[in-house]
Amino acid sequence: xxxxxxxxxxxxxxxxxxxxxxxxxxxxxxxxxxxxxxxxxxxxxxxxxxxxxxxxxxxxxxxxxxxxxxxxxxxxxxxxxxxxxxxxxxxxxxxxxxxxxxxxxxxxxxxxxxxxxxxxxxxxxxxxxxxxxxxxxxxxxxxxxxxxxxxxxxxxxxxxxxxxxxxxxxxxxxxxxxxxxxxxxxxxxxxxxxxxxxxxxxxxxxxxxxxxxxxxxxxxxxxxxxxxxxxxxxxxxxxxxxxxxxxxxxxxxxxxxxxxxxxxxxxxxxxxxxxxx
Numbered sequence: 490x491x492x493x494x495x496x497x498x499x500x501x502x503x504x505x506x507x508x509x510x511x512x513x514x515x516x517x518x519x520x521x522x523x524x525x526x527x528x529x530x531x532x533x534x535x536x537x538x539x540x541x542x543x544x545x546x547x548x549x550x551x552x553x554x555x556x557x558x559x560x561x562x563x564x565x566x567x568x569x570x571x572x573x574x575x576x577x578x579x580x581x582x583x584x585x586x587x588x589x590x591x592x593x594x595x596x597x598x599x600x601x602x603x604x605x606x607x608x609x610x611x612x613x614x615x616x617x618x619x620x621x622x623x624x625x626x627x628x629x630x631x632x633x634x635x636x637x638x639x640x641x642x643x644x645x646x647x648x649x650x651x652x653x654x655x656x657x658x659x660x661x662x663x664x665x666x667x668x669x670x671x672x673x674x675x676x677x678x679x680x681x682x683x684x685x686x687x688x689x690x691x692x693x694x695x696x697x698x699x700x701x702x703x704x705x706x707x708x709x710x711x712x713x714x715x716x717x718x719x720x721x722x723x724x725x726x727x728x729x730x731x732x733x734x735x736x737x738x739x740x741x742x743x744x745x746x747x748x749x750x751x752x753x754x755x756x757x758x759x760x761x762x763x764x765x766x
Contacts, residue, residue, distance in 0.1 A: 499564040500550045501557065505581065511738055511759040512702070513578030513610060515571070519557050519594050520545040520583040525614050525654040529680055531707040537582065545583045545591050554594050561598050569605060576608030576639070576764055584654075586613040588621045596627045608637040608764045612677055614654035616663035635671035639763050640664070643677040644690035650682065661693045668697035673763050675699060679738065680706030684716045691724065700763055704738030711744060718748050728755035736761060
């Protein structure tokens with residue numbers, strides 16, 4: 490059952506609302522802007538367009554890394570009981586795993602969270618961080634319980650639309666490595682650029698993925714309804730009794746209307762907690 494969230498909006502941590510609220514109860518943003526340069530990026534066109542850049546930039550409220558971490562720690566400790574239940578999501582306003590740009594600060598925050606028994610969710614389009622010293626050092630220093638780390642990869646299978654991101658095949662290989670480490674894994678199949686590529690992406694991720702999150706493109710062309718319903722029904726059936734789960738975002742449910750079918754075993758709601766399973 491969905492519960493009403495307590496409002497909190499700090500400089501680093503906050504309670505997402507709207508479409509972002511479908512992803513996580515709590516999130517952390519240190520930067521705005523992203524060098525993945527995806528052509529379909531909603532942040533370029535939406536409410537963040539006035540502060541968006543093709544390189545990650547510190548939010549104006551932070552002076553430097555040390556200040557950002559100090560603020561993060563204070564806000565985390567002030568909400569520690571709630572955060573231990575749901576974890577912290579990184580990040581809605583950049584790719585948090587870009588080596589030499591966002592990865593280092595993300596790893597500092599992740600380390601703080603794990604040391605305080607706070608799970609972390611990370612969504613990325615990068616694969617190169619798994620071989621970065623910052624990631625290796627974080628793992629070696631605190632010997633993390635990997636079950637408190639959920640790594641997600643955005644998958645469209647359209648490398649041509651994501652020129653600064655790691656290629657799709659490298660993201661799948663990285664998901665496999667995360668799965669083998671013992672991390673929770675999820676795939677963000679959003680946006681659906683075209684049905685065929687989205688379904689291939691899901692098939693590629695299937696062996697290593699616990700949870701799929703599928704949504705339509707904000708402000709973009711909608712797929713054929715019949716093709717989308719076929720995708721929904723096929724994947725609900727594929728995941729049924731598999732132990733794997735799928736969250737169809739509200740954009741899919743609203744678009745299909747009465748044609749949408751919720752399967753009790755495979756489908757989950759927006760408040761599904763990957764760390765509880």
